[in-house]
Amino acid sequence: MNSPDFDQQMMQRCLQLARQALGQTSPNPLVGSVIVQNGEIVGEGFHPKAGEPHAEIFALRQAQERAKGATVYVSLEPCNHYGRTPPCTDALIAAGVSKVVVGMVDPNPLVSGKGVEKLQESGIEVVVGVEESACRQLNEAFIHRILHHQPLGILKYAMTLDGKIAATTGHSAWITGTASRQLVHQVRAACDAVIVGGNTLRKDNPNLTTHEVAGVNPLRVVMSKTLDLPSEANLWQTDIASTLVITERTRNSKLQAQLRNRGVEVIELASVTPSGVMQLLYERGLSSVLWECGGTLAAQAIADGVIQKIMAFIAPKIIGGTIAPCPIGDLGLEKMTQALALQRVTLQQIDGDILIEGYL
Numbered sequence: 001m002n003s004p005d006f007d008q009q010m011m012q013r014c015l016q017l018a019r020q021a022l023g024q025t026s027p028n029p030l031v032g033s034v035i036v037q038n039g040e041i042v043g044e045g046f047h048p049k050a051g052e053p054h055a056e057i058f059a060l061r062q063a064q065e066r067a068k069g070a071t072v073y074v075s076l077e078p079c080n081h082y083g084r085t086p087p088c089t090d091a092l093i094a095a096g097v098s099k100v101v102v103g104m105v106d107p108n109p110l111v112s113g114k115g116v117e118k119l120q121e122s123g124i125e126v127v128v129g130v131e132e133s134a135c136r137q138l139n140e141a142f143i144h145r146i147l148h149h150q151p152l153g154i155l156k157y158a159m160t161l162d163g164k165i166a167a168t169t170g171h172s173a174w175i176t177g178t179a180s181r182q183l184v185h186q187v188r189a190a191c192d193a194v195i196v197g198g199n200t201l202r203k204d205n206p207n208l209t210t211h212e213v214a215g216v217n218p219l220r221v222v223m224s225k226t227l228d229l230p231s232e233a234n235l236w237q238t239d240i241a242s243t244l245v246i247t248e249r250t251r252n253s254k255l256q257a258q259l260r261n262r263g264v265e266v267i268e269l270a271s272v273t274p275s276g277v278m279q280l281l282y283e284r285g286l287s288s289v290l291w292e293c294g295g296t297l298a299a300q301a302i303a304d305g306v307i308q309k310i311m312a313f314i315a316p317k318i319i320g321g322t323i324a325p326c327p328i329g330d331l332g333l334e335k336m337t338q339a340l341a342l343q344r345v346t347l348q349q350i351d352g353d354i355l356i357e358g359y360l
């Protein structure tokens, strides 16, 4: 029997393997698996992409006949259904494994406990809940998507100590230091899409890529009702990352044609709202969306209920200015008792800046 410490170590290895596919598995989860025979790792795998085999299958392929009588560690309950791929429970049973250690039960109603049951009915010992909170944290977007039928919305902003996201002139580069900006690139790499509004595009001309961080670029989404956008912008360079512009019907058809010629996808909706855009992204299979917009759109997104997580970078600087923009516009709240209080708040220092994260 393996010790609890050993089980935790193996589950941490599963999570490390799973992270290799960060930003690439949606609508599927990030999953890693390790197979141990006589205290030795004989197989490892992770789920690389929806449509490809699950983590357990890659680990079984590597272990081959050494899987017989072995212990399988997997960060998410093995599936017991036919989706894009056949059930992993059948493969584990066929391989003759004797024990399965699971990080967390799959929230997917098609699985949710049935995978564990099937393994137990076949005489396999099952342990559930090793490193559970780390497993849940890694798949917070998948869990949100499955339970709420919407991508997880993360609002990220950087502000000065006096709560400004730019000077009175609109100038904003750079509020935070290099380490914070690198962390933002990592967050982008883990998300499926990044959203800005037309104002941010016009003022900042952002790239919204992961820059030097290894990993895929997210889909870059621009919300613009009027399509009053420049004909030249970094986001129109679609060789580095894809761009999707969402606008209202019959707006600026000349620019629409120009953008399409440059490989930018343009979609017209009857009405461009944060919830409508998130619905569209959900239907496209996205699990996590990072909102990097200005205050007006951020307030609309919060009011529309599409933001669940806040990442606020605070730089120890003061810019002043009564009309300098702040990260969140008018929410129509009149009393401090109505303020939205974040839950599960964490705080970390990133070089000279502070990052406060929490959930609405």
Ligand SMILES: Nc1nc(O)c(N)c(N[C@@H]2O[C@H](COP(=O)(O)O)[C@@H](O)[C@H]2O)n1
Pocket: 027, 028, 029, 031, 032, 046, 047, 050, 051, 052, 053, 054, 055, 056, 074, 076, 077, 078, 079, 082, 083, 084, 085, 086, 088, 106, 108, 111
């Ligand atoms: N345990 C486990 N390992 C993986 O590697 C996985 N990708 C999953 N995913 C679960 O199965 C559903 C997707 O099934 P298909 O890829 O379409 O066959 C997904 O929603 C999860 O519930 N589980």
Ligand SMILES: [Zn+2]
Pocket: 054, 056, 078, 079, 080, 086, 087, 088, 089
């Ligand atoms: Zn599976």
